Amino acid sequence: MQTRRDFLKVSAGGLLLAGGWRGTELAAGESLGPATLPSGALQSAQLAALPGKLPLIKKSFRPPNFETPVRFFNEAFTPNDAFFVRYHLAAIPQVSRQNWKLAVGGDALDKPFEVTYEDLSRDFEQVEVAAVCMCSGNRRGLSQPHVPGVQWGHGAIGNAKWRGVRLRDLLARAGVRKDALEIVFDGADRGALDKTPDFVKSIPAWKAMDENTLVALEMNGEKLPHWNGFPARVVVPGWTATYWMKHLTSIAATAKPYQGFWMNPAYRIPKGKFPIVDRFVSQETEANTPITEMVVNSLVTNLEEGQKFALGQEITVAGVAWDGGFGIASVDVSEDGGRSWRAAQFAPDLGRFSWRQWSHRFTPQRAGNATFMAKATNRAGATQTLDLIFNPAGYHNNVVQRINIEIT
Amino acid sequence: MRTTFAMLLLAAAPALAQESQLRLGDGPGRSLVEANCVMCHSLDYIPMNSPFLDRKGWEASVNKMIKVMGAPIAEADAQKIIDYLAAQYGK
Numbered sequence: 312m313q314t315r316r317d318f319l320k321v322s323a324g325g326l327l328l329a330g331g332w333r334g335t336e337l338a339a340g341e342s343l344g345p346a347t348l349p350s351g352a353l354q355s356a357q358l359a360a361l362p363g364k365l366p367l368i369k370k371s372f373r374p375p376n377f378e379t380p381v382r383f384f385n386e387a388f389t390p391n392d393a394f395f396v397r398y399h400l401a402a403i404p405q406v407s408r409q410n411w412k413l414a415v416g417g418d419a420l421d422k423p424f425e426v427t428y429e430d431l432s433r434d435f436e437q438v439e440v441a442a443v444c445m446c447s448g449n450r451r452g453l454s455q456p457h458v459p460g461v462q463w464g465h466g467a468i469g470n471a472k473w474r475g476v477r478l479r480d481l482l483a484r485a486g487v488r489k490d491a492l493e494i495v496f497d498g499a500d501r502g503a504l505d506k507t508p509d510f511v512k513s514i515p516a517w518k519a520m521d522e523n524t525l526v527a528l529e530m531n532g533e534k535l536p537h538w539n540g541f542p543a544r545v546v547v548p549g550w551t552a553t554y555w556m557k558h559l560t561s562i563a564a565t566a567k568p569y570q571g572f573w574m575n576p577a578y579r580i581p582k583g584k585f586p587i588v589d590r591f592v593s594q595e596t597e598a599n600t601p602i603t604e605m606v607v608n609s610l611v612t613n614l615e616e617g618q619k620f621a622l623g624q625e626i627t628v629a630g631v632a633w634d635g636g637f638g639i640a641s642v643d644v645s646e647d648g649g650r651s652w653r654a655a656q657f658a659p660d661l662g663r664f665s666w667r668q669w670s671h672r673f674t675p676q677r678a679g680n681a682t683f684m685a686k687a688t689n690r691a692g693a694t695q696t697l698d699l700i701f702n703p704a705g706y707h708n709n710v711v712q713r714i715n716i717e718i719t
Numbered sequence: 720m721r722t723t724f725a726m727l728l729l730a731a732a733p734a735l736a737q738e739s740q741l742r743l744g745d746g747p748g749r750s751l752v753e754a755n756c757v758m759c760h761s762l763d764y765i766p767m768n769s770p771f772l773d774r775k776g777w778e779a780s781v782n783k784m785i786k787v788m789g790a791p792i793a794e795a796d797a798q799k800i801i802d803y804l805a806a807q808y809g810k
Contacts, residue, residue, distance in 0.1 A: 349767070349769060349771050351767060351808065355766040356767075357737075360735075361734050369737075370763070371764050372734070372761040373761040401759060401760060403734075461767070503759045504759060504791075506791075507759065507788045508787065
């Protein structure tokens, strides 16, 4: 059992981390979020370091919700110690590898079993996929009108190489039956109160059987950080992170739609408003449907609102673009507020679930204010919107960014 | 998942001591808000969600905490909490 003394040590460690590591302070011109966040969200945000993490943008201490400063997205893969942290419930145990077990069961399989960490790493093929992990509510704070929830800016997202076991290999070992409709995940975290609905999520059986859907043990070549789901988390490439269960403790195959607060009414989008391809039919209602894949989107990673440049000075704008797994076809950029568009250059393709880095060089020829924009299109032909598609939970905000710069 | 009491103690401990530095705006009902809301979450959730909710919006949030999340808050206290939130953090 942990003593108060141990707790103080851990806490002090967390505070000490904020002292001397790289990334302690904001870079020049960098902010705690876009100016269009609710003013209270900007005022209550601060840089703070969870144990084992760099200082990130604190949205809430408990449960911990921390977003990644945008400058970290100039790297192809987001460092583990800078990766965003998102929890719904505040009782988060430190799971030990020795005591941890994963149960594979449910009413739609024949041979339930339990595995240890060692079983998982030894008895199953280990595969790796590069994939964007993005909170469904990323950019919620930019919704107009504002909607309640964690007021995320741009940083509830990261790109990583996830390594582990195919979920379908576990389900095959358990003798999953044809009548399996959904696969249900539970993790070790829970509410402070017994009455709080446990965070349990399901995905359709067809998505669970996709070769890219994993139970990951590693992230960017290292064990998963505690705050990102150690010892194992679900990875559902292309789909938003609500399904990527952390501290995974059970997988259950069921022949009936899973009923629970976090499936319905939580994490719902209105039907027919977004160009979504992946359906979750067993959970659909007349009015809404669970969020599934990410909509095509992009982010400028090295330009600040109001940044000044000298006339005739070459500017290299960099960014990333991603979607729900079709892959990015093109990124078009505008230096003049959308009057004219040109194709950005791509960095190498890291896979259709990874984001695609892009860049664009230009030399402003006219002094004054200019507006830079970037717009991604995926291989399914979907592109970003110019106007927000409002929805009550603030999901799927892929409005084309407009960044105003000054040429002097 | 089954959780032992010891595990729960460990888990419910704040990850960062900085949480204790959070202060809400002064006004009638503040101590009631502080005593009830911190059972499940840090107080920064309140200013973060401001100032864009009207009284109805805060009422919906408080009711969600009671009816969905199971917060054991008496009806009379809930009204005082809503009053405080609407006055201090309402639009």
